Each structure stands twice: as C-alpha cells, then as structure tokens.
Amino acid sequence: MRQDDEHAGFDRPRRRTRPRTKDRPSYDDAPVARVVTIDRGRYTLRLLDTTPEEPLVTAMKSRPLGRQGVVVGDEVRVVGDVSGDTGTLARIVEVLPRRTVLRRTADDDDPIERVVVANADQLVVVTALADPPPRPGLIDRCLVAAFEAGMEPLVCLTKSDLGPADPILDLLRPLDVRAVVTRRGADGLENLDELREAIAGRVSVFIGHSGVGKSTLVNALVPGTGRAVSHVNEVTGRGRHTSTSALAIELDDATTGGRGGWIIDTPGFRSFGLAHVEVADVLRAFPDLDDASRDCPRGCTHAATEPECALDLAVAAGTVPAARVESFRRIVAAKDTTSW
Numbered sequence: 001m002r003q004d005d006e007h008a009g010f011d012r013p014r015r016r017t018r019p020r021t022k023d024r025p026s027y028d029d030a031p032v033a034r035v036v037t038i039d040r041g042r043y044t045l046r047l048l049d050t051t052p053e054e055p056l057v058t059a060m061k062s063r064p065l066g067r068q069g070v071v072v073g074d075e076v077r078v079v080g081d082v083s084g085d086t087g088t089l090a091r092i093v094e095v096l097p098r099r100t101v102l103r104r105t106a107d108d109d110d111p112i113e114r115v116v117v118a119n120a121d122q123l124v125v126v127t128a129l130a131d132p133p134p135r136p137g138l139i140d141r142c143l144v145a146a147f148e149a150g151m152e153p154l155v156c157l158t159k160s161d162l163g164p165a166d167p168i169l170d171l172l173r174p175l176d177v178r179a180v181v182t183r184r185g186a187d188g189l190e191n192l193d194e195l196r197e198a199i200a201g202r203v204s205v206f207i208g209h210s211g212v213g214k215s216t217l218v219n220a221l222v223p224g225t226g227r228a229v230s231h232v233n234e235v236t237g238r239g240r241h242t243s244t245s246a247l248a249i250e251l252d253d254a255t256t257g258g259r260g261g262w263i264i265d266t267p268g269f270r271s272f273g274l275a276h277v278e279v280a281d282v283l284r285a286f287p288d289l290d291d292a293s294r295d296c297p298r299g300c301t302h303a304a305t306e307p308e309c310a311l312d313l314a315v316a317a318g319t320v321p322a323a324r325v326e327s328f329r330r331i332v333a334a335k336d337t338t339s340w
Helices: 134-148 166-174 193-199 214-221 279-283 286-293 310-317 320-335
Strands: 033-038 044-045 057-062 075-080 089-094 101-104 114-117 123-128 152-159 180-181 181-185 189-190 202-209 245-248 263-265
Touching: 044 089, 057 075, 075 134, 101 134, 114 202, 114 320, 123 134, 123 193, 134 166, 134 279, 134 320, 152 166, 152 214, 166 180, 166 320, 180 193, 180 263, 180 310, 189 214, 193 214, 202 320, 214 263, 279 286, 279 320, 286 310
Parallel strands: 057 089, 123 152, 123 202, 152 180, 202 263
Antiparallel strands: 033 044, 033 075, 033 245, 044 057, 075 089, 101 114, 181 189, 245 263
C-alpha cells in the first residue's frame, strides 16, 4: 500500500473463496423414481426398478431446482438414502421431461394453469348415472382437457343400477370415445372386467366430481388402498370431497393379468377451467376434422355460426359424418360455458 494514498485502505477486499463453478454435477447414473404423492413439501416416490412390496422412498426437492414444480406422476432422479427405511430422506435433483401434462385452471377467467398430473397416457372420466345425476357439460370439458394433453380419454359410467347409460353413450359415440359401464351389486361393484382390461399396462388418471364413486372404484380395483368414500348430500345432490390429494397407485399382477400399470386418483372437483386450451389443440385430436379444416379461412373458430367453415363443406361432400362435426363443436362449446 502506498503511504501517500489515503484512500488505498478502502479498496474492495480480495476474494478469499473459490468462485462458484458453472459446471453442474451429472446425475445420469442416479436412480429414477415416480412421484406417488406429495404432502407438505415431502415427496413419496416409487423407484422404477422396484416392486410394490418394497418400501417407498421419502424425499425433498433439492435447492438447485428452485421453483421448478414437481407433481404426482413426474419421473425424477433421486440421490441420497433411497432405502425407504424409517427416518431416511433422499433428494430430488432432476425432473425428467414430461411426456404428457394434464392441466386445469380454477375457472375460465383464471390465467394461472395448474398441472394436475404428469406422464399419464389415459384420462378416465368417472361420472355417475344417478345420485348425483350426470353432467354432460362437465364430461365434455374433461374430454377437451384430455385431447389438449394428448391423452386417450375413457369414460367410466357408474351406478348403472340407478340410471340408464344410453343417453351418455349416444353423446360419446360420434367422438369415438370408449366408455365402460359399472353397477353396484349385493356384494359390491360389478362389471369391472372391462375396466380392468382398459387400464392394464397404462398410466390412468381417474378424475370426476365429488360423489360419483371414484374412490369406491379405486378401492375395488386395488383392494387395501383405503381411499375414503362418502355419500351424496340429499339436499344439494352433491358429494363431499373425500380424496384430498392426488395419489399414484401401482397395479398388481392380479388386477392386470401381469401387464402392470398405474392409477392416479385425484381429488374430486366441482369445476374444470379450460382457459389455457385453444380450439386448435382439440382439433389435432381428430385427424379427419383437422385435415378438413385446412381449407378454413384464417381465423375460423369452426363454430356452427362460421359462414365458410370447411367442416360444413366436408359434411356436405360426405367425407366427414355430420354427427362427428356436431359432437366436436359441442365439446369445444363446453370450453366457453360454465353451465353444466
């Protein structure tokens, strides 16, 4: 330090620590797990190379992930103690790219999207035929969400002993949406073989409004799951929310004939906002209609009120069934209405 420089003593001190490196550690060899459920910042995981009899792993999200969301169904890389022993805690260090994402908004005016689950390939829309009565508009909204997410929809109609299934089946038929029908018998649920076949080897999200029997279905398909069930309020005709968090459940060989698979049970809901969905997102799920719409004028909404919509021309030419176009327009219209 120069003696004649009275300010030299106030120079910024030299760094005494090593600078942070831009190189991040590689976790390519870390085991991969599926997020089974989330509770107050703790993540329950199933390592993908383990069997249902082995213990689940409890983990927390590592700090480098920051605000990156982790949801049920995510496949993640995990480090630390993955034994699953009581009191152990691992760390989620990486979220693998999602193959599908099921989203919803709280309502149609809410710009904030909420990811319901990730990496599912089938959306099972559970609806009762009575007690509570079916809501076709809400079914349509769930179909729109499935098509937007690139998931195959399946409608499961419950309580067919209390109401007819034909009206709902007629609505679904032009859309080529598969449906299964169950009923309650003296010894519990009946007609589950077709549903078991449909979910075998798949990752299926079960979704539906409260009181339709979704948790009862899950308990019947995977005995011992213990999902809470409730009754429908006789005054309001609505069910009470019984499942409070999403839960991924691995299917055993007895249920799927050795083909495996997962059920993701979600909390009941009373609305399913679709503010994030564009008509083009839904149209891509119908290759024949998508092809026909290429002759539409720019900005065409494909609604029945559009004067030059190519879908009407395709119907007139006999290349697309009128019932299919009408059904497509119905589910798209459900995106913009709150009347269910």
